[in-house]
Amino acid sequence: GENVEQHPSTLSVQEGDSAVIKCTYSDSASNYFPWYKQELGKRPQLIIDIRSNVGEKKDQRIAVTLNKTAKHFSLHITETQPEDSAVYFCAAGDSGYSTLTFGKGTMLLVSP
Amino acid sequence: GAVVSQHPSRVICKSGTSVKIECRSLDFQATTMFWYRQFPKKSLMLMATSNEGSKATYEQGVEKDKFLINHASLTLSTLTVTSAHPEDSSFYICSGRGQTGGGETQYFGPGTRLLVL
Numbered sequence: 001g002e003n004v005e006q007h008p009s010t011l012s013v014q015e016g017d018s019a020v021i022k023c024t025y026s027d028s029a030s031n032y033f034p035w036y037k038q039e040l041g042k043r044p045q046l047i048i049d050i051r052s053n054v055g056e057k058k059d060q061r062i063a064v065t066l067n068k069t070a071k072h073f074s075l076h077i078t079e080t081q082p083e084d085s086a087v088y089f090c091a092a093g094d095s096g097y098s099t100l101t102f103g104k105g106t107m108l109l110v111s112p
Numbered sequence: 113g114a115v116v117s118q119h120p121s122r123v124i125c126k127s128g129t130s131v132k133i134e135c136r137s138l139d140f141q142a143t144t145m146f147w148y149r150q151f152p153k154k155s156l157m158l159m160a161t162s163n164e165g166s167k168a169t170y171e172q173g174v175e176k177d178k179f180l181i182n183h184a185s186l187t188l189s190t191l192t193v194t195s196a197h198p199e200d201s202s203f204y205i206c207s208g209r210g211q212t213g214g215g216e217t218q219y220f221g222p223g224t225r226l227l228v229l
Contacts, residue, residue: 034217043116043205043220044156089155099146100218104155 002027004092006103014111019080021106023090024072030092033066033073034100038087047088048075080110114140114210118221125196126229133191133224135206141186142208146218147179150203162189196228 003026013019025033031052036044050057050064050073057064061080066073073092077084087107091100115138125131135145144163148156160176162168162183170176178200180192189208193200205223209216 032217036220041223041225043222046217046219049217087153099158099161101158102156107153 002030002092002101004101004103006090006106008106010107012109013080017080019077019108021075021088023103025092029094032093034091035075036089082110082112085110114219116208116219116221118206118224120224122225124227127197128195131193131196133204135189135221137187137208140210142210144209145183145189146207147191148205150205198228201226201228
């Protein structure tokens with residue numbers, strides 16, 4: 001089955017800095033890669049996703065890159081703000097996908 | 113994005129009782145719903161996948177007789193924790209697979225915090 005590794009487990013940055021979270025996956029059949037943001041005690045919220053037919057996708061301050069050959073994908077947050085503080089999960093699934101496999105999460109702390 | 117509701121948001125019960133959690137897709141039809149369990153500061157652990165009108169598929173190590181899942185309609189799935197014990201205390205989250213502009217994705221419910229005394 002799919003195995004998703006996520007790093008780092010915690011990330012502390014100053015407001016205005018950039019943050020990068022990296023994930024690797026094992027199953028070459030996976031071709032859908034969403035990122036979720038989860039604030040304490042709340043539901044995971046989809047913030048951006050990418051499908052394997054593109055290498056990069058951007059939405060304002062958030063971008064995701066995908067390297068299919070290396071089987072890794074990354075989340076980039078620019079101009080971080082304190083409200084970006086949360087746990088971020090990457091996930092990988094196949095085209096139909098019956099299930100998503102989640103990474104273990106990255107706790108991002110943005111200090112004012 | 114699509115909306116998934118979950119009820120109740122939190123429940124406290126005595127050991128040995130059963131608890132039912134409802135998951136509804138409010139503005140889309142979810143042919144597939146997923147049930148996750150999340151321990152504090154941990155990732156989402158998939159418990160089972162349910163397709164409307166058929167039996168749920170449970171992940172390895174999840175007892176199907178203890179965690180009963182019913183997906184009777186395209187907008188409703190239920191998880192019943194039977195004969196709950198303190199070790200079942202956790203945050204349970206459902207999600208529904210739905211359509212976005214770019215394709216299908218998963219939308220999560222707000223979760224149910226279960227405390228078994």
